[in-house]
Amino acid sequence: MAGDAAFAPAAAAHRPLRNISEVRHFFRTNDVPVYFFGATPFNLLGLDRWVRNFTYVTYYDAWDGAHPRVFTPRYKPYIEFESGEEINNWLLENAEVRALMSARLAPGQRPKVAMVFFDEETERICEELGYDLILPSAQLRNHLDSKLVTTRLGEEVGVPSVPNTLATVKDWDGLCAAAEAAGLGTDLVVQTAYGDSGKTTFFIATESDWRKHRKEIVGNEVKVMKRINNRPVAVEAVLTQCGTVVGPFMSELTGHAKLTPYRGGWCGNEMYPEVLTGDVRARATAMVRRLGDRLGAEGYRGFFEVDVLVDIDTDEAYLGELNPRISGASSITNVTSGAYADVPLFIFHLLEYLDVDFDLDVDEINERWQELAAVDLWSQMIIKEVSPAVERILTAAPTGQYYLDPSGTLVFRRAALDWHQLQDEHEAFFLRIYGPGDYRWKGADLGVLVTKGRLQTEQGAGPSKLTIRAKHLIDSIRAQYTGVALMPAPVAPPTDVVKGSAPAAVADVAGSAPDAAGSTG
Structure with a gap:
């Protein structure tokens, strides 16, 4: 640990950063407190090795107080959180957290705050407390989070989705008619505008399938897709003033019954040289960069994740969905050979939001990172x-x-x-x-x-x-x-701590808060 960024001396004034060496030095001598808020530190765990004054503020503490950069409030009254936004807002307002952040500030400093999920209330709290929320606005993220919006933006810049139609359907006949008009066949995948880990992606081939999911579909505009034989691939990127830096491609673990009860639900990632190779990798990288440029036109900047679907039968690459946030794949992105040879991908997000001038050759960085990804696993x-x-x-x-x-x-x-x-x-x-x-x-x-x-x-x-x-x-x-x-067993609300939604308390089971015994694009 002695060589880690947490123990480096404070930064001095600097000229514009023009290469990775200068970027590394800047963050190893950073004197502005940067905080990552979440139920767990999972998404950015280890980033403190590169960034001095980086701290995780979490609801759960997997180390029981032993991690020097993880802070968890000691007093946590029983609360039934409904979302990741709620837990982050609770942490921001917590007296112990506010005392920690105040004690570390130099005169005139404003702490920088990042997290996976937040909302307008988060923005209001940060404004009142004098914190800089170093993320795109909640309004913009909510707009771009829609699978329907993503599909339309991608089509504008030549980033196609799996053959689809966007439609509002009222019944089984209406779904069949919309699919037939678009030439999608009868084996369909239907997605609502907003979802979480595959929970609002429905596989429909028969009227029986339709009856099972119709309550979530009827009356809403949905994306109706042809079902293809595909490999889901995840890639993270950062849109900076110098262009879009694209991280390594990763395959996804989805729907494995030993890991998740949700069919199609995300449950992990793999990074290995053959995830994408040759022409497919080049096309997918170009797609992500074009999409990044289009997001910039919407006012977006910083970190985002893209799911790419590769048709196994044709080798076509399609846009799956956009997650305009830090994602569950970030944990792997930040330990790649590219991260150790240069810097973790999230560093480029910090560059975009901290008070620092930089002028980097993004084309050269992307080319080098593609070469480095060929040996990582x-x-x-x-x-x-x-x-x-x-x-x-x-x-x-x-x-x-x-x-x-x-x-x-x-x-x-x-x-x-x-x-x-x-x-x-x-x-x-x-x-x-x-x-x-x-x-x-x-x-x-x-x-x-x-x-x-x-x-x-x-x-x-x-x-x-x-x-x-x-x-x-x-x-x-x-x-x-x-x-x-527990008898009788209460019905627990859906939860996904890792990806950022709340560790919702089991209703009326415990009379006190969950222990700080555990640890989320």
């Missing part, structure tokens, strides 16, 4: 509770570094601050989210496991499957969780 899995029972957790897997011993058993090796020290496939890092004293229910995020090596295997034209090693890792982590069932 990382994976992560978001482990959700998949059983319908609601339990109070008695024991949980601790946060830290694990290894597979000679017998193949997953063994806890030591406490660790992040996953940056992992060396090979025999090691893994687990970030606990819910721990002893908390509650687990169907869909709750138990934790995140990060490792080197791949966790999926392709099955020809069929869907990817988890590797034997991946399933062994999942089972080994789950085996460390024990709990006491």
